[in-house]
Amino acid sequence: MTQLMFETFSVPQFQIANQAVLSLFATGRASGIVVESGASATSIVPVDDGNRVSSAILHSSITGRDLTTYLLGMLTKVDKVFEADDLKEPCSSNAKKRTIAQDIKQKLCFVAADFAATAKSTDIEKQYQLPDGKNLLLSNVLYQCPEPLFQPHLLGKQELGIHKLLCSSIEKCDPYICKVLYDNVVLGGGNTMFRGLDERLKNEVVSLASPNTLIKIVAATDRQFSAWKGASILCCLSIFNDMWILSKEYTDIGSSIIHRKRT
The missing domain is CATH 3.90.640.10 (ATPase, substrate binding domain, subdomain 4)
Structure with a gap:
């Protein structure tokens, strides 16, 4: 991707960011857990202060x-x-x-x-x-x-539904952030646009979480574009200026530069 952008499209600067994190940024949040589902992928991604909790990211094969x-x-x-x-x-x-x-x-x-x-x-x-x-x-x-x-077995798949994946992902995170994650569940991607999905997800999670746990589902009306919106917001922040991979850096170092400056 880096080579394509610089050598084929001759962009002056470039960066790669996680789609779920961008969906979170689109809501004005830096911490939360994102249920990102689109045409070809479904992921549960917890984010702590703008950083993915990689050890707790889970995936569903239902797209x-x-x-x-x-x-x-x-x-x-x-x-x-x-x-x-x-x-x-x-x-x-x-x-x-x-x-x-x-x-x-x-x-x-x-x-x-x-x-x-x-x-x-x-x-x-x-x-x-x-x-x-x-x-x-x-x-x-x-x-x-x-x-x-919610019931992957209907497609013959023996795996957890998104509600159980969500709770399992949160349980894999450090206890100090679990409360924040439950209170900031963000939906992103076109496959989350079904009417009633946010309400069903909340009810299912309430039944699985500990009593008195505050659960909030954030479902923006244009969430099919949330990753794009998050990217546009991120690009406008002054703190992002140092994260760009410049054309000269790519020329001097090569595509491995992406690993040094990846968001």
Whole structure:
């Protein structure tokens, strides 16, 4: 990456920063724990005064792409346009179906406050208009789609849900910062944009944490861009000036300079 930026794009200065830390900075915090989930990665990253607690960082294999694929599979039972046989068509057709599934996921899917109770409800129906004008009537798939974030076994994965990973990560940190982490849980990335995710996460963590633990979930309305916002804030700080890798430094030292000045 360093070589690409300097030699191909000829940037005057460059730096690499952790995405989760940037999401935290976007909220005006220097300490907290970030649940960062996007299309290709999901991580739980505790941060103490701007520094990652590396020994306590945990990862989930459930990503935004996984949930889109999961939803697409469920949609094959909703309408014949998504049937498995159709999915064997050329890539262009498959891409269109995936784009539709992605759009449904982003616009209509939500995290159930109580998954079992919601499964018994008959009051969950939304219409989605396909590009050809046909309307799809959707119900259970809307809350089933994001549930693997909390129940990975639904995708056949034997691992902890994000709520348990969050608590486990905090438990790996020094006791002095645990209270601060519970009180500063920051959501970041497009895969955390599901309606109801913040409320469900809080309720799940409350049930796992010690009694009387104060838990606050920070869910900015534009958190899909939180890492970018955090980076723009960091670049404006005078203290960041000494962290830049300059073009001359790269020319003199090479790509190993990134290890000396990495944030």
